[in-house]
Amino acid sequence: MDETTRESPPSRRAFLSRSLTAGAGLAALGGTGTATAAAPAVAAAAAVDPPETLPVSLTVNGRRRTLRTDPRTSLLDALREDLGLTGPKKGCNQGACGACTVLLDGTRILSCITFAVMFEGAEITTVEGLADGDRLHPVQRAFVEHDGFQCGFCTSGQITSAVGLLAENPRPSTAEIKELMSGNLCRCAAYPNIVAAVESAAEGRS
Numbered sequence: 552m553d554e555t556t557r558e559s560p561p562s563r564r565a566f567l568s569r570s571l572t573a574g575a576g577l578a579a580l581g582g583t584g585t586a587t588a589a590a591p592a593v594a595a596a597a598a599v600d601p602p603e604t605l606p607v608s609l610t611v612n613g614r615r616r617t618l619r620t621d622p623r624t625s626l627l628d629a630l631r632e633d634l635g636l637t638g639p640k641k642g643c644n645q646g647a648c649g650a651c652t653v654l655l656d657g658t659r660i661l662s663c664i665t666f667a668v669m670f671e672g673a674e675i676t677t678v679e680g681l682a683d684g685d686r687l688h689p690v691q692r693a694f695v696e697h698d699g700f701q702c703g704f705c706t707s708g709q710i711t712s713a714v715g716l717l718a719e720n721p722r723p724s725t726a727e728i729k730e731l732m733s734g735n736l737c738r739c740a741a742y743p744n745i746v747a748a749v750e751s752a753a754e755g756r757s
């Protein structure tokens with residue numbers, strides 16, 4: 552079809568209005584007696600569009616940040632696209648790989664499967680917030696010392712997850728490290744060195 556003759560799609564408001572009007576018409580034809588009462592409600596509903604964006608205020612890496620975002624925006628996208636924090640990575644974007652791990656009030660979460668607007672007032676820590684100025688976090692140092700990465704794509708999630716793990720369990724066994732880090736996948740298979748790094752950090756050797 553010629554682009555110039557194609558009918559433009561109806562706006563969401565127009566579509567909603569038409570649907571509700573059709574529904575009201577059907578109710579009237581059915582003779583249920585509800586059409587008269589339904590009409591004002593239908594008109595009111597048709598006049599209200601859902602909000603395109605919502606405000607949300609978060610403390611990210613110790614800094615208060617306020618943004619307006621589509622309610623469907625994941626926390627990962629809000630961090631990466633709106634706040635420019637690209638440490639959390641988008642691997643699978645469906646909760647399976649751990650590359651997007653961040654800390655929510657100190658607890659590990661997968662930021663790709665949560666909505667940013669869920670976290671009003673929460674404290675979020677990304678890998679960018681772990682170091683103290685030029686001084687790396689002990690877990691970061693341990694990953695460097697033990698070569699706990701190859702391509703590095705999973706690494707920020709691994710490190711953030713390890714920080715959360717050690718907050719939950721400061722003295723994990725090797726088996727516990729493997730189990731509790733199992734949600735963080737590494738396609739380079741740097742697992743032995745990752746485990747060694749977490750053990751080292753837990754023992755305060757880094």
Ligand code: FES
Nearest residue numbers: 642643644649663
């Ligand atoms: S990107 Fe979130 S779990 Fe894979």
Ligand code: FES
Nearest residue numbers: 701703737738739
């Ligand atoms: S270091 Fe490459 S995916 Fe983990």
